Amino acid sequence: xxxxxxxxxxxxxxxxxxxxxxxxxxxxxxxxxxxxxxxxxxxxxxxxxxxxxxxxxxxxxxxxxxxxxxxxxxxxxxxxxxxxxxxxxxxxxxxxxxxxxxxxxxxxxxxxxxxxxxxxxxxxxxxxxxxxxxxxxxxxxxxxxxxxxxxxxxxxxxxxxxxxxxxxxxx
Ligand code: GNR
Ligand code: NI
Numbered sequence: 001x002x003x004x005x006x007x008x009x010x011x012x013x014x015x016x017x018x019x020x021x022x023x024x025x026x027x028x029x030x031x032x033x034x035x036x037x038x039x040x041x042x043x044x045x046x047x048x049x050x051x052x053x054x055x056x057x058x059x060x061x062x063x064x065x066x067x068x069x070x071x072x073x074x075x076x077x078x079x080x081x082x083x084x085x086x087x088x089x090x091x092x093x094x095x096x097x098x099x100x101x102x103x104x105x106x107x108x109x110x111x112x113x114x115x116x117x118x119x120x121x122x123x124x125x126x127x128x129x130x131x132x133x134x135x136x137x138x139x140x141x142x143x144x145x146x147x148x149x150x151x152x153x154x155x156x157x158x159x160x161x162x163x164x165x166x167x168x169x170x171x
Pocket of ligand 1: 043045046048091094095132140
């Protein structure tokens with residue numbers, strides 16, 4: 001197990017479209033372990049592999065509360081099959097855009113297919129935080145960030161703030 005560095009805006013790798021996983025290997029299982037370690041350390045409730053610089057369509061998630069037992073979820077090649085017309089607002093944050101939170105409008109309900117760690121095809125219907133988080137993570141696998149769903153004014157402001165911070169850090 002290893003703690004991996006989380007890519008921060010404006011890292012261009014966050015805009016890559018990740019590649020589908022073809023076969024579930026020991027290396028892929030190691031990647032998933034590193035993702036959980038990194039996600040719990042952050043701490044975050046979800047992580048896409050591209051956030052640690054690996055452009056594979058792999059997502060880890062744990063929505064359990066702090067005082068509850070771990071509830072590890074792994075989604076390989078997740079794909080939205082259906083989303084509800086009904087939409088709702090939820091406040092989102094992202095480990096790649098630290099300390100910025102904003103309401104995002106998304107479909108309330110989604111049906112998602114994915115492979116589990118045994119390579120078995122699964123389907124789930126998600127609502128609430130699970131639906132929000134799945135859409136947020138599937139966006140990451142497509143190079144999309146939650147700030148892409150907010151107003152251009154707010155997006156430009158946060159993008160500039162992070163660009164400036166990166167420039168200062170490089171000096
Ligand atoms: O830790 C996270 N919390 C969160 C809250 C609301 C909606 C989405 C998320 S995902 C985020 C971790 C992250 O950046 N995953 O990509
Ligand atoms: Ni994120």
